[in-house]
Amino acid sequence: MFSSRIRSLFIRTPTECARVGKVLQEYLDSELDAETASQVLSHLDDCRQCGLEAETYRRIKDSIGRQLQPDAAAIERLRNFADRLIAGEVDPSQFDGDDEV
Numbered sequence: 001m002f003s004s005r006i007r008s009l010f011i012r013t014p015t016e017c018a019r020v021g022k023v024l025q026e027y028l029d030s031e032l033d034a035e036t037a038s039q040v041l042s043h044l045d046d047c048r049q050c051g052l053e054a055e056t057y058r059r060i061k062d063s064i065g066r067q068l069q070p071d072a073a074a075i076e077r078l079r080n081f082a083d084r085l086i087a088g089e090v091d092p093s094q095f096d097g098d099d100e101v
């Protein structure tokens with residue numbers, strides 16, 4: 001578990017999350033250039049919201065890779081999430097869950 005002291009080093013804004021959201025699939029497909037990929041990686045390390053999203057993508061890709069039916073509900077959720085991200089309707093601060101006990 002990362003300690004919360006490093007969180008302030010990164011600026012998480014809906015703009016930044018939307019940027020990451022747009023390239024996340026390419027990132028997971030290893031289609032990004034190294035510089036962009038490392039920026040995405042930094043953001044995913046810091047931003048729980050996008051980190052969870054990356055995990056969801058990975059699960060879906062994994063399901064497809066194994067030729068299983070991907071979870072339709074997860075895909076639907078992902079689509080909605082991406083739409084809201086791009087529309088700037090997601091507030092990253094609501095995903096700050098580090099204060100759970």
Ligand SMILES: [Zn+2]
Nearest residue numbers: 017047049050
């Ligand atoms: Zn984010």
